[in-house]
Amino acid sequence: MNKKLKQKTTAIIIFSLVTILAIIPFFHTEEPPAKAVEPSGKLSSEISKLLANETVLDGALAGVSIRSAKDGRLLYEHIGDTRLQPASVLKMFTAAAAFSVLGEEYRFTTEVLADGKIDGGTLAGDLYLKGMGDPTLLPADFDEMAKRLKSKGIKEVAGDLVADDSWYDDVRYSEDLTWNDEHQYYGAQVSALTASPNQDYDAGTVIVNILPGKKGKAANLLLEPETDYVKILNETVTVDSEGEHDIIIEREHGSNSISVRGTIPVSAHKAREWVAVWEPSLYAGSLFKKSLEDHGIKVVGKIIKGRATETMTRIVSHKSMPLADLMIPFMKLSNNGHAEVLVKEMGKVVQGEGSWEKGLEVMDAELSRIGIDTSQLVLRDGSGISHANLIPANEISKLLYLVQSEKWSPAFQHSLPVAGDELRMAGGTMRNRLKEEHLKDRVSAKTGTLTGVSTLAGYVKTASGDTLIFSIMLNNLLDDREGRKVEDQIVRILAR
Incomplete structure (x- = not known):
């Protein structure tokens, strides 16, 4: 090839490459948005048809994500990467982070301390009840602590009964709790010292x-x-x-x-x-005082708030149930207070500050370690009560896939409500849903409800024996109760 022809050929090649590189971005920007993952088959067409034809979804948003539990493969999605309000489905993220940070055997402690000497059955000083986050304290637990104090010879407290809730900060409500929810059980104040009326453990x-x-x-x-x-x-x-x-x-x-x-x-x-109640730490103190009096221990002073010191004498202490057991009422009954306590406890244990700010930082870091893309999440609390919380359906289904490889996975999955199981601490919020006999023990899922929002996410065993992971997020509904019917119908399709 002569020199002139070679130069001409080289120029043509360079021109062609430049032209191709110039064209590629042009075509790239003209590509349509990525379509939903819709494998061929009845499953895809049935779900798509349901979403298109349900009048309850007119004007609403429906985020749906279906994965294989075996390999995590995305089988179907509908706006799965769009951030939507998760409601109480967010509690699964809180539970996963808490299991990972605190561990299945983690227990909350409550201490009784004395500021003064005990002489002749009289405590010449104040008695301190120090809470360290336990949301499961019952009147019976105060009775047991009073009984143990009695056995140590204490008959009278000359000073005050001091309620110490300083383990956490003094912020009682999460950032977006609405004013009209504060007297509701699901909007109870969050405190390091609190009490529950019964074994539903609605603290405060x-x-x-x-x-x-x-x-x-x-x-x-x-x-x-x-x-x-x-x-x-x-x-x-x-x-x-x-x-x-x-x-x-x-x-x-x-x-x-x-x-x-x-x-x-x-x-x-x-x-x-x-x-x-208003101010749950003093509520706990009043119940403890009653227990003391019932066991013959007189408290001369008042019930006040204060802070114990390291120099005080620890007389008795009480341990809560392990975290794996606490997860049952938390997840089955969708307990908001437990969620927020777990957030603050993670902040206290890891960063030394029992606050929402530090707890959510810890939660974000731990979820990222597990494999969640936390840049796609907006987390304002641990319970999902805030309308400002936002999570894509695909990240929820991803979480349910990833947790299967964690050592605490059996306890996590056991905490999910089981559809159609009438036992309160088994079926939980799913006990009156999907009650058909052929679905018995095949669906375990976390529910979520806010005004205009209905969500459901969990696992379903199919007729062929496989397990599918699903995340269904319905937002902007006129009737969130009607949204549950859509969710249940999708689960029925998956079960078949």
């Missing part, structure tokens, strides 16, 4: 039991546990059997004055309402 609440009285008279109101920490204003009327059952319960902001008003038929069964 009392139960108001409402029974009909005589016709024309007020209803009978009973508190559980018995406590004078709250004051009840009874404005109810018992009406005849055909009358309306309409009871409204509210707690006045900044106080423990609870008003109960409305009507109850004379033939009505007992009604129960959980009400969050």
